[in-house]
Amino acid sequence: MNKIDSIQRILFDDIDVRGVVTGLEQSYQDIISLHNYPGVIERILGEMLAAVSILSTNLKFNGKLILQAKGAGSVTALMAECNHLNECRAIAQFDGIIDDSLSFRQMLEDGYLVLTIDPEVGKRYQGIVPLENDSLADCLADYFQRSEQLNTQFILACDGVKARGLMLQVMPAAGSGSEDYRRLSMLARTLKDSELLSLDNETLLFRLFHEEKCRLFPAETLQFKCQCSRERSETALKLLSAKELRELVEELGSIDIDCQFCNSKYSFDRIDVEQICLQKLSK
Ligand SMILES: [Zn+2]
Numbered sequence: 001m002n003k004i005d006s007i008q009r010i011l012f013d014d015i016d017v018r019g020v021v022t023g024l025e026q027s028y029q030d031i032i033s034l035h036n037y038p039g040v041i042e043r044i045l046g047e048m049l050a051a052v053s054i055l056s057t058n059l060k061f062n063g064k065l066i067l068q069a070k071g072a073g074s075v076t077a078l079m080a081e082c083n084h085l086n087e088c089r090a091i092a093q094f095d096g097i098i099d100d101s102l103s104f105r106q107m108l109e110d111g112y113l114v115l116t117i118d119p120e121v122g123k124r125y126q127g128i129v130p131l132e133n134d135s136l137a138d139c140l141a142d143y144f145q146r147s148e149q150l151n152t153q154f155i156l157a158c159d160g161v162k163a164r165g166l167m168l169q170v171m172p173a174a175g176s177g178s179e180d181y182r183r184l185s186m187l188a189r190t191l192k193d194s195e196l197l198s199l200d201n202e203t204l205l206f207r208l209f210h211e212e213k214c215r216l217f218p219a220e221t222l223q224f225k226c227q228c229s230r231e232r233s234e235t236a237l238k239l240l241s242a243k244e245l246r247e248l249v250e251e252l253g254s255i256d257i258d259c260q261f262c263n264s265k266y267s268f269d270r271i272d273v274e275q276i277c278l279q280k281l282s283k
Contacts (some may be wrong), residue, residue, distance in 0.1 A: 004162060006219035007053050007086060008201050013232035016174030017181050021201050022052045022222070024088070025162040030224035031090050034263055039160055040107065041075065045090045046158025047104075047136045047264040050165030052141035053153075053222055055068045062120035065229075067138075069131065071108025074098050078108075087225035089261045103134040113139050121255070144169065151178070153185040157193040165197045166204070182207065227263035233257040233266040234276060242277040249273040 005027045010019030027048060032042045052067040059065060064083035070076065073196070075098060080090035098107060105111065111131040119126050127147045133139045137154035144152035152169040168188055170181040187208050199207060201216055237245060237255065248255050255268045 004164075005222045006057055007057060007222055008219045009057060009217040010205065011217060012180075012184070012209075013215075015180045015184070015212070016171040016178060017184055018055050018169050018171060019184075019214070020165075020167045021204060022050050022053045022165045023162065023201075023215075024049050024053065024164075024222055027088060027222050027224040028158075028163050029161070031088075034261075035092070037092055038100070039092075039271055040098050040100045040102060041078075041092045041094060041159050042135065043158045044078060044104055044107070045080060045092055046160070046163030047156040047165070048078055049082075049088055049090050050156050050158065050163045051136060051140055051154060051167075052082045053081040053086065053088055054165050054167045056084070056086065056088075059084050059117070061119050061122070063117065063121075066114075066116040066118060068114040068116070069104070069136070071111030071131070072116065073107050073109030073111065074102075075107040082222075083227070085225075086220055086222045087227070088163045088222060089224060089226050091261050102137045104139065105131045105134050113143055113144060148172075151181050151185070154190050155188055155191055155196060157196045159193075159197055160196060166191065166196065184212065226259060226264065228259040228262060228264055228266075230266050234268075237268065237273075237276055238280055242280055245273050245277060 004023040004025040007020060007022045008214040011152060022189065028046055048067055052065055058067045062084050064081050066081040069078040074096060076093040082088040108131055112128055113131060114126060114128050116124060116126045129143045129146055131139050133142055137156045140154045141152050144150045150169055155166040157164050166188060168184050170178045191208060205216060207216060249270050257266045
């Protein structure tokens with residue numbers, strides 16, 4: 001398969017439906033290789049990454065889209081994000097051994113899905129829906145039905161090596177009664193996970209929609225890139241008072257900030273802390 005780490009939009013001629021197909025392989029492996037997650041969590045994070053990369057095509061400004069699932073089950077939080085540069089990252093929080101046969105809804109228990117649009121400039125927007133379907137794909141469809149009244153179909157698959165996703169969404173202008181959407185979405189539902197994971201985008205499009213007039217936009221590259229940095233860690237430390245910072249470094253010897261996404265460590269010793277305190281004073 002060529003160019004798997006990519007997002008590609010699908011254009012249907014004269015039909016008010018938009019489509020996106022995505023794939024992550026190197027980027028997915030870069031992310032999961034940093035952790036030692038159980039297989040079932042690795043696979044659901046793959047689906048989350050596929051979903052969030054698809055949804056990031058909706059960003060109309062510089063910023064990022066964050067997809068979170070939170071719950072009270074053995075898995076307490078799953079998070080995947082993708083920014084306007086198609087840089088993505090993901091993380092999971094869980095307790096104990098996770099049964100490999102659990103569905104998305106079962107592993108989270110009384111869970112909910114949170115979608116956050118986080119622009120670099122301006123206000124955050126957040127939408128929440130309870131998890132009332134077994135799969136992430138169906139929970140996302142439910143999210144768009146409830147929050148935007150838009151019929152949306154997601155097909156997501158991950159085999160632990162790569163993750164793939166396909167989305168079809170009716171355009172707001174077409175409304176919920178779109179016959180075209182119904183036909184395309186029925187065709188999309190015939191796609192097996194094994195096909196989604198093995199076919200390249202052109203073959204996939206032909207396999208599903210050979211009777212439709214549709215085209216693929218040029219592919220955009222997706223990659224794993226963490227947005228953490230020493231500067232960002234410093235900014236976070238500046239939220240504390242000079243007194244608190246000095247007390248912390250006195251007690252601990254150094255203040256260490258660990259990035260949970262990529263395992264990077266940012267360490268600030270007494271001299272660093274004094275510099276931060278001076279910068280706070282000069283502001
Ligand atoms: Zn990081």
